[in-house]
Amino acid sequence: MGFACEDDARRVLAILPKRFAKYGLTIHPDKTRLVSFERPSRPPRRPTEKCRESPGAFDLLGFTHFWSYSLKGSPVVKRRTSRSRFSRGLRSLKEWFRKHRHLDIAAQHQTLCQNLTGHFAYYGITGNSVALSRFRQAAVRLWRRSLSRQRRDGAIAWNQFNQFLERHPLPPSVAIHSVCRPVASS
Known part of the structure; x- marks a missing residue:
């Protein structure tokens, strides 16, 4: 799940295990976590440069999602095989x-x-x-x-x-x- 506010994400992360427990399910600790996935702040030196600070790359559905830059220099989310x-x-x-x-x-x-x-x-x-x-x-x-x-x-x-x-x-x-x-x- 994606959230714009960190407070909302923390609230859902606290409630989610209780909601799952109601149906007899548990949450996998490696798969359920908070990831700061913010847009990079600095513009790239070169258009194809990857984000150096790597603000929260994560794996989902067999892909690693990460921030990079388009050929025009704007930050975009890219995916590659995990x-x-x-x-x-x-x-x-x-x-x-x-x-x-x-x-x-x-x-x-x-x-x-x-x-x-x-x-x-x-x-x-x-x-x-x-x-x-x-x-x-x-x-x-x-x-x-x-x-x-x-x-x-x-x-x-x-x-x-x-x-x-x-x-x-x-x-x-x-x-x-x-x-x-x-x-x-x-």
Whole structure:
């Protein structure tokens, strides 16, 4: 919940556990806290500079929300993939490759494409393209490592693997949900 006045936020934070207890619920202490998320006070030296004082970055729904500056120099709230969700996604992908190394390449390719498409569908928002590209590159490295373990003559060279990727292309890391594009009405 967001509040303009700190007093209102403190009042709700005091009442919330009692309200939850009425229904037999409890509040998780790590997920329920006060965060000062004020607009930065000083103008940036460069338009793309991030806020140095970082007034209260927080994680919510798999994204880290933080203050930064737009290209025109005005402060804006930006979002990027949370570190914990990024590493958890790569960990699960690595585990999947370890368990399914015996599958043929077509099945591995299909599952990897589905995994990447799902990741891009959720985390593909405006301003998160760097994290999407990093996730795709890490997935490519994991797949190469997995395929290299099947070979007797060592790791696949990168030029060979890049030719392999031309025959088995992976989905591009693209921001699917854009604040600039209008939503298609159905």
